[in-house]
Amino acid sequence: MSDKRISHGGAWPVSLNGLRAFESAARHLSFTSAANELGVTQSAVSHQVKALEDRLGAKLFRRTSRGLAVTDEGLALFPTLNAAFEQVTGLIDRFDRGVRQEVLTVSVVGTFALGWLLPRMERFRQLHPFVDLRLLTNNNRVDVAGESLDCAICFGDGAWRGLEATHLMQASLSPLCSPAVAEHLHAPADLKDTTLLRSYRGQDWLTWLAAAGLSDQRLSGPVFDSSALMAQAAMRGFGVAILPLEMFEAELQGRWLIQPFTLAVSTGSYWLARLRSREPTAALISFRDWLVGEMAEYCDPSR
Template identity: 35%
Template sequence: MAQTSRLPPLNALRAFEAAARLESFSRAADELAVTPGAISQQIRLLEDHVGTPLFTRQGRGLALTDAGRAAANTASDAFDMLERAVSLMRRPAMKRSLTVSVSPSFAGKWLAPRLHRFQDAHPGIEVWISAASERVDLAAGAADLAIRYGPGGDMTLNEERLLTEEVLPVCSPDLLHDGKPLVRPRDLAGHTLLHDASPESDVDGADWASWLKARRVRGIDVSGGVRFNQSALVIDSAVAGRGVALAKRTLVQNDLAAGRLVALFSDGASPVRSAYHVVTAKNRPLSADAQSFIAWLKAEARHHESSVDEL
């Protein structure tokens, strides 16, 4: 059959991609939920369409021809792109919407209290905050950008540091007035310790045991107290006067500035290696709205860090 510029049937291309990737008609049939005979028929149809063999049959074995080998990776990439396109189609159709993926604690304690300033400056952009602990697939279009906490260095994404972090002991001012003394770190022995048990805390050493060890404080039992799997819950419990929290500075700063919490000990702050990063997919160009949001985030981060210096 003469070559043509028309594309062959999609089923034939799908059969070729699966058979080339799996190097087997039988495994391709299992993956696509059809019979091996159907895969063989689709391959013959494709070979007739392009005018050249794509596989050689060697007994029960299967090998790609030069033409098949040249097209195999491109075919896989093409189907990946189609899957991403379908994912984008399934997103809610909203005019000039921007979806930002972020952890619940960062969303509630840092981002949400500031978001009105972006909305005032950009009333035509509808921002959707997707607050979840699970990381979404940015390459598949699940969000336009994300703010993630960690050591950084993910080479599969575009990544830019937004905010550094440190931890420090905090408590309600009522606890200072009405509770046992809290003048020196060893006074913590008389208080309930509130633990941030979010996954990144163990990686950073941002826990009570590490904090006390760095200050050579012994004799305090860190196995008791209350543990929370989200940083914001640790802070809220401290505001309620339930104990002393080892809190992330970025998340606790609003409560410190408002007087709901007080920082303890002159040398209480300990830097951690993790930071907050703005991340985007490498395979998807940034929209003008996403660029505006990132620029706003950076300005807010600079203002935040200058206010930390003033505390």
């Protein structure tokens, strides 16, 4: 591999080959594997890493009884290099395929991702092949700016500082449980003798119980930071969960979950949020418009 160097002012230039050799060796924790990946000899990798260490004035690797280990200085360098090389490789791959794609990084509350978005993703891909969609999940705690996200799908009231929020859908919350548990629930008052599975949003149960005339019921039972996990616990008969009906249509249709009472309440909606300070990209506009269109069709009472 021909050696290119990056110079900063009058400083001794940094070898790109050295950076690449270090990144590969740190990722594999092996000079041999790095040499195979880069198509050079092991001694060449060792030489490049040693030259980089001399340039930085710090050891990047150390030998242990278990093999190669990355030093603290190496650990500080690796994430930035790894991300940079992955971005460059991805960009070149897209050029090789003859497709100019635009990356869109979206953080999605897990319940929405599993219950609504994933079943429709193939439709989006077919309509907008230029969008290279990167999906991350969250439990409704997300920092759009701090995590370098293009946008996020969250649950709440949409009033988030510094964010422009596009309304997607209101969530209808109702108790759901397994068929076996449902057999013992004939009226809301029967919940007093049942384990209530709770989410980190404590107001969900309180709002529903108040609407059912059970404001005096004491909340007890395990707390989950994921509605999807809470739904799994409900399906296994561990208790009754309060869940958004729209996100568990498949489970309700398959009768893995039962809605024992028709009463449903709302404590918020799903929103697509983006930074007001950043101009939306073509990929983000396509994704937002597609979501809004899909929502209009989904919420159409005649569907």
